[in-house]
Amino acid sequence: MVPLLLAVVFLSTSISAQTIYSQDFSSNPNYVSLASDYAYWDSSQGNYYVKTRDDLKHKYWAYSPYIGNIDPTKEDYKIKFDIMIENQDWGTYPNIRFCSDKPTEMNNGACAFSLSNANSDNSRENFRACTSGSSPATCINTSQWTVKNNTWYSVEFETKENGSKINLTIKDKSSGIAIGEFNDIDFPITQFSYIGFGYYDQPNYGSSYAPMRIDNIEITSNNSSPCTSAEAGTISPDLNIHMPSLEYQGVFGKQNMWVDFEYLGTNTEGKPIWTLKDYGVNQ
DSSP states (O other): OOOEEEEOOOOOSSOSSEEEEEEOOSSOOOOEESSTTTEEEETTTTEEEEEEESSSSSOEEEEOOOOOOBOTTTSOEEEEEEEEESSOOTTOOOEEEEESSOOSSTTSSOEEEEEEEEOSSSOOSEEEEEEOSSSSOOEEEOTTOOOOTTOOEEEEEEEETTTTEEEEEEEETTTOOEEEEEEEEEOOOOOBOEEEEEEOOSOOOOOOEEEEEEEEEEEEEOOOOSEEEEOEEEEOTTOOEEEEEEEEEETTEEEEEEEEEEEEEEOTTSOEEEEEEEEEEOO
16 A cells, blocks of 8 residues: 555644734724824724824824833844835934833833934935934934835844844835845844834924824744654554654754654544654754
8 A cells, every 4th residue: 555645743842933912903903192183093094093293292102002021132023014104204203113111202212122214414215223222322224215105114123142133124015125124233122012103202393294104013923942843754554654854943953853653553532642663863
C-alpha cells in the first residue's frame, strides 16, 4: 500500500506573533475626545477623524483607552496603522503618539514616540518620526518622503534590540509602494499604554485646518517561546508516523529534525495513542 501523505500539526508552547491590540474602527472605539466637534469616530467611513488646526482655542485631540503594558525594552513589537492627511498646512503637525500615561497634555514628554506630518520652513509635506521618552529626543527626518493630501499611508514600526533600534516602513496603501524605508535605525522606544492623535501643542501660526484620519491600528508581539512547526509526513498502514523534516527552535537556536512516532493502539476511551519512538537531526 502506498503510504498516505499526512500533514501533522503539533501544538506549540506559544504563538509566534501575538496580537496585543487591534482597532479597525468598524465600531465605536470609545476613545476620549478633548473636543468632540473636532475629534471623533467617523462611523460613515469607519475610521477616526481629527480636524486639526494650529491654534490654541481647542484641543484637537483624542486618545485611546488603556491598551496594555507595551514595553519594547523587554519584547519586540510590530506597530502598524494607516494615516491620511486631508489638507497639509504650514505650521500644523497632525500626529499620532504612543504614550505611557493618558495623553491629555501632549507637551508633558510622557510619550514614547510619535509620527507627525511635518510642515515648517525646513520640512514641508513630510512624515517625521521622533522619540520623546529619551533625552535628547531622536528623530528620523524624512525629507525625501513627500506626503500627498487625501492619500492613505500604511506605517509599520518594528522594534528591535530591547527597544534601541527600529525598522520603519511607510507605504502608499493603494499601490503598496514604499515611499520611505529605514532598517536598523537607532530609535530608543520606551514603554507605552495609550495612543493619542491630533494636534494642539504648538503656538498659533496659520489659519487653515489640516484634518487627519487614523485606521487599522495593530500591535503584535514578535517574540516566541521554544516551539515546533511541522511539514508533511507519512503514515504507514500500521499507523506509525514518520516526519522527515520538522523545525525545532530551542534555547540554542533552530534545528531541522526527523521524528518517528509509534502507534500504540487506543486508550480506555477509544482514543488513539502514539509515542515518540526515535528522532535525529537532519544533516
